[in-house]
Amino acid sequence: MELEIDKLYAGYGHLDILHGVGLKIRHGEFVALLGPNGAGKSTLLKSLFGMTTHKGGAIRWKGKDIAGLRPQQMLAHGIAYVPQGRCNFQLMTIDENLEMAAYTLKDGDLKGEREYVYDLFPILRKRRNELAGNMSGGEQQLLEMAMAVLRRPEILLVDEPSVGLAPQAITLVFNELKRLHEGGRTILLVEQNTRKAMQAAERAVVLRLGKVIWDSPVGELSNADLGELFMTGRRASDAQPA
Numbered sequence: 001m002e003l004e005i006d007k008l009y010a011g012y013g014h015l016d017i018l019h020g021v022g023l024k025i026r027h028g029e030f031v032a033l034l035g036p037n038g039a040g041k042s043t044l045l046k047s048l049f050g051m052t053t054h055k056g057g058a059i060r061w062k063g064k065d066i067a068g069l070r071p072q073q074m075l076a077h078g079i080a081y082v083p084q085g086r087c088n089f090q091l092m093t094i095d096e097n098l099e100m101a102a103y104t105l106k107d108g109d110l111k112g113e114r115e116y117v118y119d120l121f122p123i124l125r126k127r128r129n130e131l132a133g134n135m136s137g138g139e140q141q142l143l144e145m146a147m148a149v150l151r152r153p154e155i156l157l158v159d160e161p162s163v164g165l166a167p168q169a170i171t172l173v174f175n176e177l178k179r180l181h182e183g184g185r186t187i188l189l190v191e192q193n194t195r196k197a198m199q200a201a202e203r204a205v206v207l208r209l210g211k212v213i214w215d216s217p218v219g220e221l222s223n224a225d226l227g228e229l230f231m232t233g234r235r236a237s238d239a240q241p242a
């Protein structure tokens with residue numbers, strides 16, 4: 001088991017958002033974390049990257065409890081996070097953005113790392129001298145994923161990469177996510193576009209009111225089931241006869 005979240009309680013200051021989350025993710029899995037607005041999906045990703053107030057429970061990464069560590073320590077453990085919304089340096093070039101992402105490397109060979117990223121995302125290499133802010137939304141999302149991948153993480157936590165993107169750009173971003181997964185990376189994806197997420201991922205986990213209420217291979221969950229789960233916390237087909 002690569003990542004084991006056990007009875008995790010977390011939130012912001014006095015605010016409790018996660019109420020005993022349990023989730024296990026194996027090496028190389030692609031898991032979609034779904035759920036209604038405000039369920040705590042982003043909070044769970046942030047907790048895995050040390051950005052919330054830890055209140056209880058464990059986050060075991062390769063057997064070691066890392067709950068409560070800071071983001072830089074999470075990075076050092078091979079965990080990378082791509083936040084929701086635009087998070088690149090708009091007035092810097094692609095090259096410079098990747099340099100910023102390499103900032104935390106100790107004795108990093110920036111050139112080598114940048115070439116590694118450009119090999120993964122040739123579309124970025126072509127435009128390396130352009131300002132990030134001048135690229136399309138989809139390309140900027142790829143840049144942000146590239147900035148996270150530069151540290152060669154083992155797991156990528158990706159929050160709502162489709163937000164604000166045109167359909168073509170969404171397809172581009174999801175194709176790249178699938179490619180990153182096929183390259184051996186473990187992916188935990190939060191996404192409102194449930195159809196795209198279920199096409200890309202292997203497993204669907206549904207969070208509601210700060211708890212995991214569903215966990216299965218994507219094939220075992222229809223769109224109608226998802227709607228029911230989001231609204232009521234149960235699947236209609238699981239309802240007991242009165």
Ligand SMILES: Nc1ncnc2c1ncn2[C@@H]1O[C@H](COP(=O)(O)OP(=O)(O)OP(=O)(O)O)[C@@H](O)[C@H]1O
Pocket residue numbers: 012015017035036037038039040041042043044192
């Ligand atoms: N920085 C913060 N400080 C205080 N409360 C926050 C903070 N970020 C989120 N919250 C609250 O935590 C709760 C869960 O939010 P979260 O963003 O984790 O939900 P979500 O499932 O990702 O929803 P969405 O799909 O709308 O992004 C919400 O009530 C939200 O208002």
